[in-house]
Amino acid sequence: MNKHVSPRLNRRAFVIGTAAVGAGLAIGLDLPFGGPAVVRAADGSPEIGAWVVVRPDDTIVIRIARSEMGQGSLTGLAQLVAEELECDWSKVSTEYPTPGQSVARKRVWGDFSTGGSRGIRSSQDYVRKGGATARVMLIQAAAEAWKVPASECTATNSVITHAPSGKTTTYGKVAEAAAKLTPPADVKLKDPKDWKLIGKGVKRLDTADKTTGAMIYGIDVKLPSMLNAAIKDCPVFGGKVKSFDEAKIAGMKGVKKVVKVGDTAVAVVADTWWQAKTALEALPIVWDEGDNAKVSSESIAKWLSEGLDDAQPAYVGNKNGDAKAAIAAAAKKIEAVYSYPYQNHATMEPMNATALYTADKCEVWCGTQNGEAAFAATLEASGLPAEKCDVHKVMPGGGFGRRGQTDYVRQAVMIAKQMPGTPIKLLWSREEDMAHGRYHPITQCKMTGAFDANNNLVALHYRLSGQSILFSLRPEALQNGMDPAAFQGVAQTGEAAFGYSVPNLLIEHAMRNPHVPPGFWRGVNVNHNAIYMECFMDELAQAAGQDPLEFRRKLMGNHPKHLAVLNAVAEKIGWSTPAPQGVYRGIAQVMGYGSYVAGAAEISVTDGNKIKVHRIVASTDPGYIVNPAQVERQIAGSFVYGLSALFYGGCTVKDGKIEQTNFDTYNSMRINEMPKVESVMVPSGGFWGGVGEPTIGVAAPAVLNAYFAATGKRIRSVPLRDQNITFA
Amino acid sequence: MANLTINGKTFTLDVEPDTPLLWAIRENAGLTGTKYGCGIAQCGACTIHIDGVATRSCGVSVSEAAGKKITTIEGLASGNALHKVQEAWIAQDVPQCGYCQSGMIMAVAALLTEKPKPTDADIDEAITNICRCGTFQQVREAIHTIASA
Numbered sequence: 001m002n003k004h005v006s007p008r009l010n011r012r013a014f015v016i017g018t019a020a021v022g023a024g025l026a027i028g029l030d031l032p033f034g035g036p037a038v039v040r041a042a043d044g045s046p047e048i049g050a051w052v053v054v055r056p057d058d059t060i061v062i063r064i065a066r067s068e069m070g071q072g073s074l075t076g077l078a079q080l081v082a083e084e085l086e087c088d089w090s091k092v093s094t095e096y097p098t099p100g101q102s103v104a105r106k107r108v109w110g111d112f113s114t115g116g117s118r119g120i121r122s123s124q125d126y127v128r129k130g131g132a133t134a135r136v137m138l139i140q141a142a143a144e145a146w147k148v149p150a151s152e153c154t155a156t157n158s159v160i161t162h163a164p165s166g167k168t169t170t171y172g173k174v175a176e177a178a179a180k181l182t183p184p185a186d187v188k189l190k191d192p193k194d195w196k197l198i199g200k201g202v203k204r205l206d207t208a209d210k211t212t213g214a215m216i217y218g219i220d221v222k223l224p225s226m227l228n229a230a231i232k233d234c235p236v237f238g239g240k241v242k243s244f245d246e247a248k249i250a251g252m253k254g255v256k257k258v259v260k261v262g263d264t265a266v267a268v269v270a271d272t273w274w275q276a277k278t279a280l281e282a283l284p285i286v287w288d289e290g291d292n293a294k295v296s297s298e299s300i301a302k303w304l305s306e307g308l309d310d311a312q313p314a315y316v317g318n319k320n321g322d323a324k325a326a327i328a329a330a331a332k333k334i335e336a337v338y339s340y341p342y343q344n345h346a347t348m349e350p351m352n353a354t355a356l357y358t359a360d361k362c363e364v365w366c367g368t369q370n371g372e373a374a375f376a377a378t379l380e381a382s383g384l385p386a387e388k389c390d391v392h393k394v395m396p397g398g399g400f401g402r403r404g405q406t407d408y409v410r411q412a413v414m415i416a417k418q419m420p421g422t423p424i425k426l427l428w429s430r431e432e433d434m435a436h437g438r439y440h441p442i443t444q445c446k447m448t449g450a451f452d453a454n455n456n457l458v459a460l461h462y463r464l465s466g467q468s469i470l471f472s473l474r475p476e477a478l479q480n481g482m483d484p485a486a487f488q489g490v491a492q493t494g495e496a497a498f499g500y501s502v503p504n505l506l507i508e509h510a511m512r513n514p515h516v517p518p519g520f521w522r523g524v525n526v527n528h529n530a531i532y533m534e535c536f537m538d539e540l541a542q543a544a545g546q547d548p549l550e551f552r553r554k555l556m557g558n559h560p561k562h563l564a565v566l567n568a569v570a571e572k573i574g575w576s577t578p579a580p581q582g583v584y585r586g587i588a589q590v591m592g593y594g595s596y597v598a599g600a601a602e603i604s605v606t607d608g609n610k611i612k613v614h615r616i617v618a619s620t621d622p623g624y625i626v627n628p629a630q631v632e633r634q635i636a637g638s639f640v641y642g643l644s645a646l647f648y649g650g651c652t653v654k655d656g657k658i659e660q661t662n663f664d665t666y667n668s669m670r671i672n673e674m675p676k677v678e679s680v681m682v683p684s685g686g687f688w689g690g691v692g693e694p695t696i697g698v699a700a701p702a703v704l705n706a707y708f709a710a711t712g713k714r715i716r717s718v719p720l721r722d723q724n725i726t727f728a
Numbered sequence: 729m730a731n732l733t734i735n736g737k738t739f740t741l742d743v744e745p746d747t748p749l750l751w752a753i754r755e756n757a758g759l760t761g762t763k764y765g766c767g768i769a770q771c772g773a774c775t776i777h778i779d780g781v782a783t784r785s786c787g788v789s790v791s792e793a794a795g796k797k798i799t800t801i802e803g804l805a806s807g808n809a810l811h812k813v814q815e816a817w818i819a820q821d822v823p824q825c826g827y828c829q830s831g832m833i834m835a836v837a838a839l840l841t842e843k844p845k846p847t848d849a850d851i852d853e854a855i856t857n858i859c860r861c862g863t864f865q866q867v868r869e870a871i872h873t874i875a876s877a
Contacts, residue, residue, distance in 0.1 A: 069825055070823075070824030070826065070861045071824065072824070204821050204823075206826075207817070207818050207821055209826075210817075210823040210826030210829050211810070211814040211817045211818055211822075211823065211826075211829065212761065212804075212805065212810070212814060213759070213760070213761015213762070213800065213801035213802045213830050214761065214802075215826055216760075217763075217827060219760070219763070219764065220760035222758075222760075228755075253744065272751065272755040272756070273751065273755060274748065274751035274755060346860060347825075347860060348763070348765050348771065348773055348827040348858065348859070348860050348861075349763070349764075349827045350764070395825070395826070396825065397763070397825050397827025397828075398825045398827060398860050398861060399825075427764075429767065430764075430765065430767055430768075629821065633821075633824060633862075633863070633865075633866065636862055636865045637824060637861050637862030637863070638862070639862065640859070640860075640861075640862025640864060641861075644860075662766050662767070662770065663765075663766045663768070663770040663771050663858060664768060664770050668771075668858045669858075669862075669864075670855075670856050670857070670858065671851060671852060671855050671856075671857075671864040671867060672851075672852030672853070672855075674862075674864045674865070676865055676868075
């Protein structure tokens with residue numbers, strides 16, 4: 001049976017395992033693809049290139065560098081390799097190389113980062129080549145044994161055949177010889193029309209253990225003599241620990257040590273986590289909260305609102321014509337201001353990491369979306385060089401962008417460093433997780449649209465004010481101060497391009513960065529940009545006295561792929577025919593992460609504030625679809641995440657701290673609130689777009705536009721919780 | 729010290745009587761299939777069966793659970809035979825990250841014991857677990873598949 005192999009968690013076995021791999025690595029170091037020296041996996045089986053291990057029994061291990069976190073990329077990436085390898089899919093399993101191993105081999109597995117819906121689209125080329133390379137080497141080995149030209153041999157389902165002689169053999173039998181061959185310099189990939197496994201909704205490779213409790217998540221890691229840590233970081237971002245009174249918890253059961261973690265946090269280490277948490281709650285801590293303690297949601301909103309003023313500086317992200325002049329001269333104009341709040345990722349598994357530090361080694365076990373970033377954090381926090389550190393990835397209980405950050409890894413190492421030789425598992429309480437997110441950035445947007453006398457849209461001014469993620473997390477990616485990602489979904493060109501042609505257009509961003517740390521939150525800047533643009537598009541259609549779909553279509557003539565997905569949802573939901581009695585429709589489209597998506601919703605509203613979502617139709621064109629069953633799940637899941645955000649998901653700030661503490665104040669949708677999502681997949685080929693995030697962008701605007709259709713009321717701020725609007 | 733009967737085995741655990749059952753199961757009995765999500769009985773990730781009733785184990789103390797029959801996700805299968813909910817979850821590829829699914833499966837197993845053929849309304853009422861990945865569609869479909877088998 002297919003299976004993803006979790007890293008060994010028994011310490012003794014782990015040491016032996018890495019030692020075995022290490023010996024192989026030492027030989028192959030200068031020859032990343034193996035070369036004449038055979039690189040061996042932990043069980044002694046030979047690598048056929050870095051991506052594929054073939055065992056004598058014909059089972060295949062495919063290496064996966066990106067992280068699985070529920071989105072299905074692990075299975076999709078294995079399909080890509082297996083397609084070119086021409087192996088027996090039923091005998092495929094997967095394993096993660098560690099970042100330490102990758103760095104030691106000159107990053108032979110490339111980027112480990114799993115965010116921005118890039119897992120498949122940015123590695124599909126080289127992982128397919130990894131599969132093809134291995135196939136060529138296996139065929140070559142068989143041909144040499146048979147003393148026939150390799151060109152006369154074919155491979156399918158892990159069986160190599162020489163048709164002229166009728167000879168056959170299997171991958172497992174020739175693997176040792178293949179591993180000794182020099183890899184081909186270049187390999188040709190299959191034409192998409194010849195794909196057999198890509199495009200097939202095969203079952204995930206990691207399901208079984210998730211149904212029996214056997215899957216090991218970070219929170220489940222157990223090491224011999226391990227202790228558990230609970231942590232409290234200064235609830236005001238940027239604040240520090242002034243003092244804590246350790247004596248007050250001395251003698252509490254199980255407590256082993258109280259440690260300061262950097263300047264900002266205190267942790268209690270105990271036999272069990274429950275003991276650590278109980279003691280931490282009893283520990284008096286005095287904080288130096290600093291000036292940020294004066295900040296509130298109101299003060300942030302006021303500051304952002306000032307950024308909507310044209311007199312304030314702003315970065316121009318997309319422009320044609322002269323929008324301001326055209327608006328000034330227009331026959332008619334409308335204006336609206338929208339806003340979007342901070343949101344916590346609220347992964348089901350709170351942040352955690354386990355670290356073991358000794359004078360000459362530091363190892364970390366954790367769920368992470370970026371093994372290499374976690375590795376870098378381990379190096380930095382431990383002060384040890386790369387060859388003395390490693391990170392072992394385990395299944396994360398959700399990521400959604402949060403686990404691309406490494407704050408929790410750094411903390412675990414900083415605690416472990418104060419207790420050398422003892423493995424420390426650091427687990428955040430849900431309350432700590434709510435208090436120390438890397439939040440969806442907060443923004444406001446003022447939009448002005450202008451029409452000529454014939455109700456044609458002649459100008460659009462879209463002025464965004466608010467937080468930049470890159471300013472905080474990747475300042476090196478700013479372009480002369482501008483955050484190009486702030487324009488996701490409304491950009492001039494590229495993977496998140498605006499889908500409308502407006503003769504006079506100005507899209508700009510007045511950057512204002514409050515102290516609350518922002519992060520990449522599933523969908524990222526597409527979320528608010530899609531709400532602003534697609535809800536305002538409905539307002540423009542209304543002002544022009546036109547149907548929202550027809551109004552959009554007229555502006556989309558130069559954007560055929562945007563239009564195609566919009567048309568697909570319109571057709572599926574039956575836009576041209578009346579909705580059932582009492583049911584109202586909304587529609588939206590956006591481009592993000594290289595994919596074109598659209599959504600439509602049917603809702604009913606009772607008492608003006610109770611929404612029942614009856615139907616959702618979603619369309620996506622990601623170019624190619626590797627596993628339609630998983631894409632369907634990502635689309636449906638995007639709506640759960642996006643509508644949870646719309647209805648429930650605001651984080652508010654008081655005295656510099658986040659006010660929401662747990663799921664009672666930061667709710668998430670339940671099964672009774674969620675209709676079936678009808679997916680329409682329209683892959684048009686020729687490009688590779690992402691899947692995990694783009695569809696989330698259309699979830700909220702489709703429902704908000706339907707709400708207007710039902711009630712005549714525009715909702716211009718999120719979440720609906722704060723407007724006394726709930727699920728029916 | 730507390731004596732707990734978990735999955736048919738008796739555990740004598742060195743815990744305070746007010747320790748939440750969730751943590752006694754995870755840390756003292758060493759059964760980590762039951763997950764921590766919120767600690768305030770909101771999310772359902774820690775759902776187990778106590779005397780056959782789906783219960784959020786973070787909200788029950790060890791002393792309250794003593795003497796009762798506790799079943800966790802690890803004890804749902806009968807020997808090597810998976811429970812029908814586990815089988816359906818595998819057949820229909822329900823889990824995404826899977827973290828909430830131990831609790832989800834336990835909640836569904838209890839529902840099906842009570843109502844072997846639940847309606848959508850029954851599912852809506854009984855299954856209140858949070859899943860941030862958004863597997864609700866597959867959960868509902870899998871329940872109906874089991875019910876119609």
